[in-house]
Amino acid sequence: MIHIKKKSRSIYPIIVPTSYGNVGTINSYILNDGDSLSLIDAGINTNKYKDALTMTLSENGYQINDLSRILLTHHHEDHVGLVNWILQRNDIPVYAHHEAIPRLMVEQEFLVMRKKFFTELYISMGCIEEAQPRLEKLQQTIEHKNELALQTVIRPIGEGDRILGMKVLETPGHSADSISFYDEERQWLFAGDVVLKTTSSNAIVDPDIKGKRLHPVRQHEKSLKRLEQLEIEYLFAGHQEIIEDHQNVILQKLDKMQRKANRLYSVIKEGIHHPKEIAQDLYRHKYNTEFSLVMSEVIGYLDYLEEGGLLKKSLQNDVWHYKAL
Numbered sequence: 001m002i003h004i005k006k007k008s009r010s011i012y013p014i015i016v017p018t019s020y021g022n023v024g025t026i027n028s029y030i031l032n033d034g035d036s037l038s039l040i041d042a043g044i045n046t047n048k049y050k051d052a053l054t055m056t057l058s059e060n061g062y063q064i065n066d067l068s069r070i071l072l073t074h075h076h077e078d079h080v081g082l083v084n085w086i087l088q089r090n091d092i093p094v095y096a097h098h099e100a101i102p103r104l105m106v107e108q109e110f111l112v113m114r115k116k117f118f119t120e121l122y123i124s125m126g127c128i129e130e131a132q133p134r135l136e137k138l139q140q141t142i143e144h145k146n147e148l149a150l151q152t153v154i155r156p157i158g159e160g161d162r163i164l165g166m167k168v169l170e171t172p173g174h175s176a177d178s179i180s181f182y183d184e185e186r187q188w189l190f191a192g193d194v195v196l197k198t199t200s201s202n203a204i205v206d207p208d209i210k211g212k213r214l215h216p217v218r219q220h221e222k223s224l225k226r227l228e229q230l231e232i233e234y235l236f237a238g239h240q241e242i243i244e245d246h247q248n249v250i251l252q253k254l255d256k257m258q259r260k261a262n263r264l265y266s267v268i269k270e271g272i273h274h275p276k277e278i279a280q281d282l283y284r285h286k287y288n289t290e291f292s293l294v295m296s297e298v299i300g301y302l303d304y305l306e307e308g309g310l311l312k313k314s315l316q317n318d319v320w321h322y323k324a325l
């Protein structure tokens, strides 16, 4: 496996092929700063990933006990999978954005609010029937919260903080709690799923801690534009390969987002006004097989176009009806 070294710091990437989603590989990174080892993201909870982590450490003369901290780019299960397993062996601090805390600690109050949020959202988008499996899954999470919660106290980090000399940048969109770690001196960026080389990282609709609906497409666009401006030699992504031409990749992502927005706009202009029908028209069978991702995407772009002054919505029998302006 490749090692990246610069100015007395080294990165040992852990890049493990996966059949999870369509992401290709699940990545995490060990950062050796000369004094200590940090794990940036913690993979998925499988034996294969545990072996990959243990092996990468041992190839470099280390073991789990040598890790000093875990830094998380966001709370998704393919980034936090081995946190509890590591903590059982070596009780080290875990850092994440404050929006990650109720999600990772599986806080009852937050989960109940989140389920209510999605129930109301799906009613207003006219797809409450198809949403039943998703809502059932949210209920399951509430019931199994004790097994799912991280067994630690998470230390919150956010915009303006520095950790190991790296700047913490808030880069939401893919999730409310997405952060990136920027080593200006080495021009290294650990960006989680904000920028992926070959698949688009979906902007996912979610409430914030207070229950307010976030606008992930606009947030993601802003985060991408911000990262595009940075001097970066290596962008260490949460999936697929390490990116060396981040500006190119980001410009392509932004372009694709515009095309998606345009496509959705033309469907509405052609006379399809209900979110469910818009989703079915654009995504066909995926509307059923990948319901929550598809609806997330459609809702995200509806909000984006509405904010841009291109759409107007009105309630008809409790369901939003969108009109092109």
Ligand SMILES: [Zn+2]
Pocket (backbone or CB within 6 Å): 076, 078, 079, 193, 238, 239
């Ligand atoms: Zn991911």
